[in-house]
Amino acid sequence: YYTNIPGSCNFETQDQEWTTVCGLIQDTTDDFDWSISNSAAQTGPHTDHTPGKGQTFLYVNSSTQKEGNSARITTTKFFPASLGTCRVRFWFWMFASRQTGVLKVYTVEEHGMEILMWSSSRNEENKW
Numbered sequence: 688y689y690t691n692i693p694g695s696c697n698f699e700t701q702d703q704e705w706t707t708v709c710g711l712i713q714d715t716t717d718d719f720d721w722s723i724s725n726s727a728a729q730t731g732p733h734t735d736h737t738p739g740k741g742q743t744f745l746y747v748n749s750s751t752q753k754e755g756n757s758a759r760i761t762t763t764k765f766f767p768a769s770l771g772t773c774r775v776r777f778w779f780w781m782f783a784s785r786q787t788g789v790l791k792v793y794t795v796e797e798h799g800m801e802i803l804m805w806s807s808s809r810n811e812e813n814k815w
Contacts, residue, residue, distance in 0.1 A: 696708065696709030696710070696711075697735075697743075698723045698735070698743045698744055698745050699742065699743055700723065700743075705723050705745065710762055710763045710764055711760045711761065711762060711763065712760060712761050712762075712763055713759075713760060714758075714759035714760065714761060716759075717756075717757045717758050717759040718752065718753075718756035718757055718758065719747065719752060719756060719757075719758045720747075720758055721745050721746065721747050721758055721760050722745070722746060722747070723743045723744065723745055723746070724743060724744065724746055725742045725743045725744075732744070732780045732782075732815065735815075736778040736780075736815040744780075745760075749788040752788070756788075761795075775792060775804070775805075778815040779807070779815070780814070780815050781807060781808075782812070782813045788808075789806055789807070789808045790806065790807050790808075791803060791805070791806040792804045792805040792806070
């Protein structure tokens with residue numbers, strides 16, 4: 688049911704169509720890109736988190752990157768300020784690895800200032 692909520696995406700798309708379908712943009716100034724897959728080979732989960740028929744997820748392989756490199760996506764829509772609580776909900780898999788980076792979520796205020804809202808450097812369990 689949650690895939691019908693505006694802004695939701697389960698990444699069940701072909702190739703790079705997820706950017707259009709999910710309303711996301713690859714940052715062209717970053718060092719590497721996000722992709723979709725139904726398994727992240729040796730470095731990640733073997734299935735996605737979506738219940739039912741979901742199979743694919745968005746991922747980056749940080750094991751092939753240098754320290755300090757970044758992969759960044761942004762939304763194509765502006766979201767209005769909320770009255771009360773604003774929530775961003777997502778699942779992530781970052782099982783302990785020496786080469787796992789940091790996952791960060793920012794909001795950008797109307798004048799362009801980025802505000803760090805959340806970050807994680809690893810997930811201690813081998814699960815979403």
